[in-house]
Amino acid sequence: MMRVKICGITNSEDAQDAVALGADALGFVFAKSSRRVTKERAKDIIEHLPPFVSPVGVFVDEAVEAIKGICNFCSIHTVQLHGNEDPLYVYDLKGYTIVKAFRIREEDDLEPLANYKPHAFLLDSYVKGVMGGTGVPFKWEIARQAHKYGTVILSGGLTPENVREAIHIVQPYAVDVSSGVESSPGKKNKVLMKRFIMNAKFQDG
Numbered sequence: 296m297m298r299v300k301i302c303g304i305t306n307s308e309d310a311q312d313a314v315a316l317g318a319d320a321l322g323f324v325f326a327k328s329s330r331r332v333t334k335e336r337a338k339d340i341i342e343h344l345p346p347f348v349s350p351v352g353v354f355v356d357e358a359v360e361a362i363k364g365i366c367n368f369c370s371i372h373t374v375q376l377h378g379n380e381d382p383l384y385v386y387d388l389k390g391y392t393i394v395k396a397f398r399i400r401e402e403d404d405l406e407p408l409a410n411y412k413p414h415a416f417l418l419d420s421y422v423k424g425v426m427g428g429t430g431v432p433f434k435w436e437i438a439r440q441a442h443k444y445g446t447v448i449l450s451g452g453l454t455p456e457n458v459r460e461a462i463h464i465v466q467p468y469a470v471d472v473s474s475g476v477e478s479s480p481g482k483k484n485k486v487l488m489k490r491f492i493m494n495a496k497f498q499d500g
C-alpha cells in the first residue's frame with residue numbers, strides 16, 4: 296500500500312482531516328515558506344494526533360543543534376533535510392529517521408545521492424531560488440533511476456490528477472505533497488486531500 300505524506304501542515308484542523316483521510320505522515324516546515332510553523336504551534340498539533348501517524352520536521356540548511364532542539368520540543372523523530380546539507384548531517388543526526396531531499400532538474404542531479412546514507416531519499420523539483428513547496432513536477436522518468444541508491448520518496452508538483460501516473464512511472468516507497476492539496480498556501484483542501492490519498496493508495500486488482 297502506497298504511503299502518503301501531507302506536508303506544510305499549519306493547523307490542527309488540516310492535521311486531523313489528513314489523518315482521518317488516511318495520511319501516513321504529516322510535514323511541519325521549519326524553514327522559509329508560506330507554510331512555516333513555530334515549534335509551539337507544531338507541538339500543539341502533534342500532541343493531539345492519534346497513534347500511528349509520523350510527524351516529520353522539514354528543515355533547510357538548519358544547524359544540527361537547532362534541529363535537535365525543535366524535534367525534542369515537538370516530539371518529532373523524523374527529519375527531512377530539504378537544503379544543501381552535507382552527508383555529515385545524517386551522521387550528526389544519528390538516532391533520528393532521516394529523509395534527505397534532492398531537487399532534480401536532470402539525471403546528473405542524482406549523482407550526489409551516492410554520497411549519502413539516509414533512511415530515504417526524497418526527490419523534489421528544482422526551481423531556482425525556491426527550496427521546496429513549488430507545486431512544479433519534474434521528469435518522473437529520472438526518479439526511476441534513483442532506486443539503486445535506496446528508498447525513494449517522490450514529491451514535487453504532485454496532485455490528485457497526476458499522482459497515479461507518477462506512482463506508475465516511479466514506483467516510489469511513498470509520495471509527498473504540499474501545494475497540490477491546498478486551497479491557498481498553508482490551508483489544505485479536504486476534498487483535494489481525499490482525492491489525492493484515494494488515488495495514491497488505489498490498487499488495481
Ligand SMILES: O=C(O)c1ccccc1N[C@@H]1O[C@H](COP(=O)(O)O)[C@@H](O)[C@H]1O
Nearest residue numbers: 302328427428430450451452472473474
Ligand atoms: O512545503 C513547503 O513550503 C516547503 C518549503 C521548504 C522546503 C520544503 C517544503 N516542502 C516540501 O516540498 C516538496 C514539494 O512540495 P509541492 O508538493 O511541490 O508543493 C515536498 O517534499 C514538501 O515536503
